[in-house]
Every structure is written in C-alpha cells, then in structure tokens.
Amino acid sequence: MPRVMQLQLHDDPLRRRPATLLEDWPTMRQLARSAAAAGAEVRVVSVCEVAEQHRVDGVDYLFLPRAALAQQLQAWRPQLLHVQGLAQGLALPPLLDRWPELPVLLQDRADRPPRPWRWLAWRRALARARGVMFCDAGQAAPWRRRGLLAPGAQVYELPGSSSDFGPQPRDAARARCGMTGEPALLWVGHLDANKDPLTVLDGLARAAPYLPDLQLWCCYGSNALVPEMRARVAADPRLRGRVHWLGRVPHGQVETLMAAADALVQGSHREATGFTVLEALACALPPLVTDIPAFRALLGAPAEAGRLWRVGHGEGLAQALLSLMREPEAARRAAARQRFEHCLSPTAWGQRLVAIYEDALRP
Numbered sequence: 001m002p003r004v005m006q007l008q009l010h011d012d013p014l015r016r017r018p019a020t021l022l023e024d025w026p027t028m029r030q031l032a033r034s035a036a037a038a039g040a041e042v043r044v045v046s047v048c049e050v051a052e053q054h055r056v057d058g059v060d061y062l063f064l065p066r067a068a069l070a071q072q073l074q075a076w077r078p079q080l081l082h083v084q085g086l087a088q089g090l091a092l093p094p095l096l097d098r099w100p101e102l103p104v105l106l107q108d109r110a111d112r113p114p115r116p117w118r119w120l121a122w123r124r125a126l127a128r129a130r131g132v133m134f135c136d137a138g139q140a141a142p143w144r145r146r147g148l149l150a151p152g153a154q155v156y157e158l159p160g161s162s163s164d165f166g167p168q169p170r171d172a173a174r175a176r177c178g179m180t181g182e183p184a185l186l187w188v189g190h191l192d193a194n195k196d197p198l199t200v201l202d203g204l205a206r207a208a209p210y211l212p213d214l215q216l217w218c219c220y221g222s223n224a225l226v227p228e229m230r231a232r233v234a235a236d237p238r239l240r241g242r243v244h245w246l247g248r249v250p251h252g253q254v255e256t257l258m259a260a261a262d263a264l265v266q267g268s269h270r271e272a273t274g275f276t277v278l279e280a281l282a283c284a285l286p287p288l289v290t291d292i293p294a295f296r297a298l299l300g301a302p303a304e305a306g307r308l309w310r311v312g313h314g315e316g317l318a319q320a321l322l323s324l325m326r327e328p329e330a331a332r333r334a335a336a337r338q339r340f341e342h343c344l345s346p347t348a349w350g351q352r353l354v355a356i357y358e359d360a361l362r363p
Contacts, residue, residue, distance in 0.1 A: 001041050002358060008045070011047060018052040021063070022061060026161075028061075028084075031044075034353060040357055043060050043076055043078070045064060047065070047066050083106050086108060090121065093128065105156075105357070106133070107132075108139060109272060113146050116146075119146060127150045135274075135297045137155050163282040173259035183262035190224075191223050199313070206315055206317075211321070216265070258285045264287045264289070271292060272294060283337075286305060286335065288320055290308065292311065308320070
C-alpha cells in the first residue's frame with residue numbers, strides 16, 4: 001500500500017477557513033477519497049493560515065501554515081508526494097532539501113509554461129518530479145519543448161478528478177427545473193474568450209433551421225461576453241427566443257440540469273481537464289465539445305461518448321449537433337455513461353491514480 005501525502009501549496013486568496021475549503025474544493029476530497037478506496041494510505045496537507053485537522057471519509061486533512069510543512073513531512077514520512085499544480089513545484093526545492101530521495105509527482109492544474117527568463121528556475125524546481133500527470137499526454141509537449149521537465153520524468157495520463165454525479169430520468173428532471181427544448185442544450189462555464197460562446201451561438205444559428213425547437217440554457221459565473229452574446233441573439237432571428245440566461249446556479253442544481261438536457265455544449269480553446277464535461281458524462285449527458293486534448297481524453301477515441309468539433313468553427317458545431325441528434329436518445333446516453341463508468345468513475349479513476357503511484361515508486 002503506497003503511503004502518499006497529497007500536497008496543496010496554493011495560498012487561498014479568499015483566506016477561507018479549512019472547513020469552508022473542504023466544501024468549496026470538492027476535487028481535493030475526491031482525489032483523496034478515490035485514492036484511499038483504491039488502496040493507498042493518504043494524508044492531505046494544505047497550506048492555510050489557520051491550523052486545523054479534519055477527518056472525512058477516513059482521510060486526514062491537515063491545514064497548516066507553510067512554515068509547518070517540513071515538520072509534517074518529518075512526522076508522517078510519506079513514500080511519495082503528490083503535488084497539485086506544476087507551478088507549485090517552485091516551492092519544493094527549499095522544502096525538500098532534507099529529503100533528496102523522496103519521489104514527487106506533479107499534477108497539472110491548468111498551468112502554463114513560464115516566460116523564457118524564468119525557465120532556469122522552473123527547470124531546477126521541476127527536476128525533482130519523477131512524474132507529471134496530465135489529462136492527455138499531448139499537454140506535456142509545451143513543457144518538453146522548453147526543456148522544463150527532467151528527461152527521465154514520466155508523463156502519466158489522468159483527468160484532474162472524478163465526479164459523484166449520476167443519471168436521472170430526463171422528464172422528472174425537466175419537471176423540477178423547468179427546462180424545455182427538443183433538443184435542449186446546456187452550457188456550464190464562464191462566458192469568456194477561452195470558452196468561446198460566440199462561436200457556439202454561431203453553430204446553433206446554423207443548426208436551428210433543422211431543429212425548430214432547439215433551446216440553449218446557460219449557467220455561468222463570469223459574464224464578460226454577455227453583452228456581445230445578447231446583441232448577437234437579438235440580431236439573428238434564428239436565435240431569438242432560444243437562449244435562456246440562468247447565471248450562477250448551485251453546484252447541486254447543475255446535476256439536475258444535466259439530467260434534463262440532451263447535450264452539453266462547450267467551445268473551449270484550452271482546458272486542463274474540463275470538469276463540466278466529466279460531470280456530464282457522469283449524468284449520461286453526451287458532450288458536444290471542441291477537439292482539444294483534454295476533451296479527446298475524456299470522450300475516448302473516436303469520440304465514443306459524444307461529438308468533437310474544431311475550435312472556432314461554428315459550422316463544425318452545427319454538423320456535430322445534427323449528427324448527434326440523429327442517434328437514438330437511449331443509445332447516446334448509454335454511451336456517455338458507459339465511458340464514465342469504465343474510465344472516469346471514482347472507482348476507475350482511483351485505481352488509475354494508485355497504479356500511477358505504484359509505478360512512480362518502482363526503482
């Protein structure tokens with residue numbers, strides 16, 4: 001049984017209390033719970049101004065000031081460190097000077113390679129990593145090209161987390177949330193340039209003549225592009241009356257909306273994992289998303305659990321939507337859920353993570 005310390009070195013800008021962080025960062029709990037269920041001995045240590053210890057689902061969560069991390073390493077003596085975020089690797093050299101042989105795994109959290117003048121510092125920091133986890137191995141390429149990863153560092157494929165969402169009957173979910181449309185498409189994500197909702201609107205406008213009852217329901221946090229989107233909808237008769245602005249909704253309500261919808265749509269240019277897509281698969285909701293590495297990894301080859309379309313290409317979205325809607329509803333929902341159960345469920349995901357731990361510990 002590998003003895004692993006999952007390390008969160010990110011300083012919370014909101015300075016939340018540990019109990020609040022446990023609620024607001026469900027990925028932290030999912031990561032630890034799934035690894036423990038798959039056989040690892042796990043302890044989670046997170047940087048926090050307030051020192052507290054919590055035990056949830058049999059896992060200890062220690063919130064400590066940064067200055068106390070070395071003492072915790074000395075006391076618990078893990079076999080392996082699993083660090084959240086490649087950028088957090090910069091904090092490792094001074095922390096680990098006393099444990100030069102302790103293996104380290106880094107997990108991508110939407111990190112971007114640094115500017116060239118910082119490459120040397122990053123190379124020194126990331127040299128400690130025995131392995132790096134990305135949702136798709138191709139995401140490591142920019143780091144390899146810049147020489148930021150050690151030549152011997154292993155690249156592992158693993159999504160950023162799993163989900164506890166599950167399928168529900170569509171009609172019952174629609175009765176609860178009021179969703180309509182044949183098909184009803186769901187957007188969950190920021191309305192910003194990276195998510196590219198304007199291209200999504202273009203694709204839906206192209207498909208609308210063939211799908212007269214098409215509706216789009218939008219859940220979003222940041223709303224930078226809402227004025228442009230509203231202007232686009234108002235100016236195009238193919239879109240008027242089809243777009244519903246739900247704004248920010250509680251996370252639990254997203255599960256009901258996913259059960260009520262017919263497909264999830266996203267236009268992302270870049271994602272580390274795409275948790276919304278993962279949650280959609282858990283709910284048996286087929287994703288209709290861009291052909292980027294993270295989404296390819298989640299949907300499987302060749303997009304067995306949904307449809308992929310080219311970034312920035314509205315016509316591609318329209319054709320993908322029409323293709324998906326030609327499939328029987330039961331078949332497309334079954335494919336989405338099957339993909340989740342086989343590769344992305346908490347059990348399957350935890351087994352993959354522990355297999356990575358075991359591989360990293362081999363001499």
